[in-house]
Amino acid sequence: xxxxxxxxxxxxxxxxxxxxxxxxxxxxxxxxxxxxxxxxxxxxxxxxxxxxxxxxxxxxxxxxxxxxxxxxxxxxxxxxxxxxxxxxxxxxxxxxxxxxxxxxxxxxxxxxxxxxxxxxxxxxxxxxxxxx
Numbered sequence: 784x785x786x787x788x789x790x791x792x793x794x795x796x797x798x799x800x801x802x803x804x805x806x807x808x809x810x811x812x813x814x815x816x817x818x819x820x821x822x823x824x825x826x827x828x829x830x831x832x833x834x835x836x837x838x839x840x841x842x843x844x845x846x847x848x849x850x851x852x853x854x855x856x857x858x859x860x861x862x863x864x865x866x867x868x869x870x871x872x873x874x875x876x877x878x879x880x881x882x883x884x885x886x887x888x889x890x891x892x893x894x895x896x897x898x899x900x901x902x903x904x905x906x907x908x909x910x911x912x913x914x915x
Contacts, residue, residue, distance in 0.1 A: 796845035797838065804834035 797805075808830040815823035849867060853860045 796842050798841040798844070801834070801837040801841040804830070804837040808834040 808827070811823065811827040811830045815827045846867060849863055853863050
């Protein structure tokens with residue numbers, strides 16, 4: 784059974800470097816599939832590792848920037864957290880195991896972000912918006 788995706792996933796958090804790395808990975812994969820050479824497979828696997836590193840760093844940077852942009856207004860932190868946690872709610876996975884794992888991961892992130900937001904504000908200057 785194949786999984787079908789409805790719509791396109793958001794890539795707004797991907798840096799230009801990550802997008803380029805993904806393109807290079809796809810090119811090398813096609814080349815390896817076409818030639819079936821071990822050297823092409825090794826190059827493709829190296830590109831996979833590089834692309835994944837760029838993707839993870841890009842996502843981390845995006846989340847950090849969004850969280851640092853939070854002001855001390857009452858609804859702002861929760862609005863940003865909801866936006867980050869539920870930006871990909873178009874879950875079309877027919878596998879219940881996948882959905883459970885994804886929900887568990889979201890709850891862990893939510894707990895971590897909630898703990899971060901529960902830290903006391905020590906001075907009035909802490910309530911100013913952070914530079915973006």
